[in-house]
Amino acid sequence: MPIGKTQKALKYEFIEEIKDNIAKCVMCASCHANCPTYELSRSETLNARGKIRLARGLLTGEIGLTDRVVNDFDECLSCMNCRTACPSGVDTMAVISAVRHEVHERRGVGMVARFIFSYILAHPWRLNLLAKIVGILSLFYTAAPRWLARFLPFANKGVKRVNPDFLKKNLRSSLSDIEPSGEERGTPLKRVAFFSGCMTDLAFPETGLKVIEGLKSAGVEVIYPKGQVCCGAPAYFAGDFTTTKELAKKNLEAFVNVDVDAIVYSCATCGSVLGEIYRELFPGDQQIRKMALKVVDFQKLVIDMSIESIFSAQENTRKLKVTYHDPCHLKRGMGVDKEPRRLLKSLPHVEFVEMEGADACCGGAGTFSMKFYDSSMGQGRRKVEWIKKSGADILVTACPSCQLQLTDSLNRFGHPIPVLHTADLIDYAFSGRRTTTDRK
Template identity: 30%
Template structure:
């Protein structure tokens, strides 16, 4: 009890030093996707930061209200990227969620999912296999070419969702592993839950490309979730367990880089792990720092290390017009937008057309999509409108969570569109050209 109280007080003290930076200018209003939907000051960063100014008082008065207000946020970082005072709003919101989590405890369903399932990779895999079997009874095909499904019977929890389950293996052949190429660095791959469970083809493409270009690849079988779902639910205990598990499995081999095709995972490893690891005594800061210093987004890694002239373009896609959606954690948190575009331009022979507001959030936001599905969908609809304005029929992006959200909105509207990760496009370009790169 005493240590819980001390943790709350310590976190409140850290929060206070960050909150004074906000000068209440309101520039975050112009870019907040939730505020643009609701027009409520309580939903924008400035409103949330005012609430947090008196967090202890507010928590003692009505902790549920504080929790709910904090949950009405995509953690997209648009406010932070547009803030003239450099307020680290996403970090503040995450910290505030953990304070509320410490005070209120974790709800029973979140406890089962986070501590019972997600924190244990083997149980998580088994749970997902079981879910896939059950889902065959519950869902029917919705959009054959997008591979989505919708519920057979109306269920309030599912609403009118079109869900992407697991991607089928690619029709194009897997790349030949070029064993004659001299080996370069050893690269560890952080797969991430959404890629592992929903888009395994992105994992295949990432692995194929790294092997193709001569890297030694290390993918620990029992790597765990990066921990961001736990942290955004305020569950520091699960976050610590997941961090510990990942530290353990990634210490089994030496490697020069740890790359991920999920920007949320890369951002979490790079920025969130070192930020929050200070709360724990179960591991050393230096071990975390070693991993976070080596973390790179796959697009960034490939552009930094490959000769673009050696990358062919996907001849099978010559008729397609392509556009690109910027994932929030890649563009606003990691400041990476040139690299994925360079890959897309190269792979499509310069057929990339920019979409208006390509960096506008798609509305996914992890648990936000579950708790505020109607608002999440309404934000995604704007993204669809901007996509339509380009006349493109191929939408590329570099984030599996965005892909999940985009599949839903385009499928519900019966659109004739393909959605690919930049890495899938590159793997396809190399594969269909048989180039040696």
């Protein structure tokens, strides 16, 4: 229930912590530009300025934590466009996270999310089992006839959602031969650890293998610490900082004592959580900082080490017209946007074309695309138009969640070109193989 101005404001301790940040907002509306939820809805409370007003209202007692307010903070893609656009330096993401955390502490999350956060995420074998169950359900979903589609979730005009293939052997189970092993080809250029994250492990194991094998073929020793668990992104974005911190500690245990130059990832969201969000959750923790500073995107590592030529050695490959989608967490989270383009342009079989809106959010944002599927597809439709205009044969990105969302959008809006990770593109061009995200 909303509380009136005369009522005593509740104490919102997590929002209080960032009140200086809230106070910096001068309500100029520069953050409206490129806010995807605002662009589609034109609702003031779905942009950052509106959310900051709501946060102020909560602190002063003008409003209460109503269902509407909770929804307004939930219906946000965490795309960081508002933070980048703000001329006053307001950390809009900190405001959004603090309110979500407040909501989580007061209301908790739904039963399914609670079960997954509490009993699944920290246990890779349980997560794998859950993925297999979802994979089997997905088979029935995909096989359902068109007339049945209108009764199914995430289906529109007979077109069903494209789901990830969770039934394949996961990456973790395939990696016994690339455990820490020493380097057979003499002193390695670098020694790195690979952080796969859940989606690469369960839905895109072939991408993870290509990253590892690509790096190995360039003389980099790669290890896969098996103590690693989910980065915690689903819990963090649902405001559950306790679970995220527990997962962070497990990952710290897995990585802090391995003697590596870098921790490489191929999932933009995992990279942003390991490299940025853990530091926010553990301010001043030197071990977390040490781990975070080693975190690097696969493409950036390749460019920084100038080893892209290893991927250019193949001949007689067909020229592919390729465009690139910037994952929000890679460009605005980790500041990586030039390296993927440099890597793609270095490949002799690639004709790179830039598309309009390359860094616009795809609308996936993890569970956002499940909770707000129509809005998510609104973003997807816009993206598909830009992809079509680019004339590209293949769309490349560097985040499994974006890959799934873009594949689904392209399929839904009638332009089903392949959506590949950069590591897949390298292999795709050489072998002509198609990956699981290709849809005809």
